[in-house]
Amino acid sequence: MFFFDLSNGEQRLGDDEGTDMPSTAEARREGLRALLEIARFHLRDRETGALSMVVRDKAGQVISEHHLSLETRS
Numbered sequence: 001m002f003f004f005d006l007s008n009g010e011q012r013l014g015d016d017e018g019t020d021m022p023s024t025a026e027a028r029r030e031g032l033r034a035l036l037e038i039a040r041f042h043l044r045d046r047e048t049g050a051l052s053m054v055v056r057d058k059a060g061q062v063i064s065e066h067h068l069s070l071e072t073r074s
Helices: 024-042
Strands: 002-007 048-057 062-071
Touching: 002 024, 024 048, 024 062
Parallel strands: none
Antiparallel strands: 002 048, 048 062
């Protein structure tokens, strides 16, 4: 069981339910994939922003962190 916590720097959306994944490596990949998918919509019409995904195992140990930031310069 793995938990995927999302943050935009101001708010944190903690995963209280968890998701069964076949391996730690697969959970890490899923964390990155999910963050990129969320960023497509959350950051689409913005010039700046940041998102982070923290992946935890069932013991609460962080197994990976993924961070994205967007800054548009003219």
